Amino acid sequence: MILVKRPITGPGTSTKGYASIVGQLNSSFDSPRDEDGHGSHTLSTAGGNFVAGASVFFLGNGTAKGGSPKARVAAYKVCYPPVDGDECFDADILAAFDAAISDGVDVLSVSLGGNPTAFFNDSVAIGSFHAVKHGIVVICSAGNSGPADGTVSNVAPWEITVGASTMDREFPSYVVLGNNISFKGESLSTKPLPENKLFPLMSAADARAANASVENALLCMAGSLDPEKVKGKILVCLRGINARVDKGQQAALAGAVGMVLANNNDSGNEILADPHVLPASHINYTSGVAIFKYINSTEYPVAYITLPVTKIGTKPDPVMAAFTSKGPNTIAPDILKPDITAPGVSVIAAFTEAQGPTNQDFDRRRVLFNSISGTSMSCPHVSGVVGLLKTLHPTWSPASIKSAIMTTAMTRDNTMEPILNANHTKASPFSYGAGHIRPNQAMDPGLVYDLTNNDYLNFLCALGYSDKQISTFSDTPYECPSKPINLASFNYPSITVPTFNGSITLSRTVKNVGSPGTYKVRIRNPTGVSVSVEPEKLEFMKIGEEKAFTVTLEGKDNGGMKDYVFGELIWSDRKHHVRSPIVVKWF
Incomplete structure (x- = not known):
């Protein structure tokens, strides 16, 4: 598009x-x-x-x-x-x-x-x-x-x-259990369940067909559910592998009156509003654990699913x-x-x-x-x-x-x-x-980090690309610099140092695209790294004016940490706040 x-x-x-x-x-x-x-x-x-x-x-x-x-x-x-x-x-x-x-x-x-x-x-x-x-x-x-x-x-x-x-904005739909505990999910289901009626609630694992695995049944895969076990019940399916809406279709084909779609651990608290073909609610991992526990600890587990509504102002x-x-x-x-x-x-x-x-x-x-x-x-x-x-x-x-x-x-x-x-x-x-x-x-x-076509070609040169490989990008033969550019100093709006050995100095250039002003630097240091900038103040008199600065990263005691750490560099004239992430990994 x-x-x-x-x-x-x-x-x-x-x-x-x-x-x-x-x-x-x-x-x-x-x-x-x-x-x-x-x-x-x-x-x-x-x-x-x-x-x-x-x-x-x-x-x-x-x-x-x-x-x-x-x-x-x-x-x-x-x-x-x-x-x-x-x-x-x-x-x-x-x-x-x-x-x-x-x-x-x-x-x-x-x-x-x-x-x-x-x-x-x-x-x-x-x-x-x-x-x-x-x-x-x-x-x-x-x-x-x-x-x-x-x-x-x-x-x-x-x-x-x-x-x-x-x-x-969200589209909440609640799963209400027989013990009056409710769990908020989301859905765009159009079909309501009859009001003031609770339905038998079943884990899809317990509804598996004779030739299906427990894993496939729990995922509500095609052909994994036994209609004789499912008919008239609300089925609880686990997220993963097949499409979320397909799980609802398989539940409906097996005779379920509704579906609760529970997140797996990887999906965590992410719940999505889907136009399911039957009454359904997509709940997070924690709620899913609680509902499965209710099913396993109750002789006759029952539940109800409310019709979704529109809600705005969600936090966080x-x-x-x-x-x-x-x-x-x-x-x-x-x-x-x-x-x-x-x-x-x-x-x-x-x-x-x-x-x-x-x-x-x-x-x-x-x-x-x-x-x-x-x-x-x-x-x-x-x-x-x-x-x-x-x-x-x-x-x-x-x-x-x-x-x-x-x-x-x-x-x-x-x-x-x-x-x-x-x-x-x-x-x-x-x-x-x-x-x-x-x-x-x-x-x-206020300020921008600019790059040209040649900057990008020099970037490819620094990656070690051959003349033939670079010709894919350049209309004419391009001669790489005799000394490759330092990728840490590539004029990107973020700063990433993936192989930090304890000390590095890199450079950036900013261009004024706003009113004249004086910018002062502010740093939030990544854990175990001290960041300094020279100069600490940049003064711009006109639009289009460019100023260069250097950034020095010095390692402190990182406790043997080899993971990525994060910080930020901000140039501010009090009106504008030009913020760049800093990403560092000890080598």
């Missing part, structure tokens, strides 16, 4: 890569029309116009709009029905980048990606490099492979990589999604990824009527809007903000826009406490990058 301000030739498709695998395609593949819903949802999040009365089954009702609601938009279709697990082919992705560059787009929103790989083998990294060369800002999803460390994808420094976090918020992929960057450890986080949980946006809201074959319902979660949803939030920034500051480079977004982000939630992970532990820059996006502050960041 692309955001544009200028007229273009029109949306299009790229099918040659896909056709080379599956053979000749019929004419339906030549249309960019969305048959999946993912494209409609992400496009409208970034650039959808104002639409009153938007809702999902009357939940979340209000006026919908995208981040840049007055933008022209163009969709470039590159993903098709999966073949051997692949659905977005490199040739088609690169062809779409070429078309977008030719059409003169301003912002490119890329809600796709794969496993992190070397940049010269990464079609999104290659395509986005050429887009950035033309002044196009490229925003990418961080991936949905969390909460494990080192899972973040789309990690090139010229991309804006976006993680996913919650917003202060934002909270990092359990699914959002995390750093460190496994391809270029000197670059912190993700760069930023934005809302990506239970996001309501436009949807195709070619699919039901669950994207499952069994779902015959149709909706104009749908609630979906993923870094695919957080990416276009940032894309919409970038569209506005491009309008306000048309001369800013893609790197300056990225810097403005990163250095003005927040790392505290709406209770003024540090942002948490889904398991209620304190989140780190490996979850949220520089923090949660604040669009209004990004309009006037």
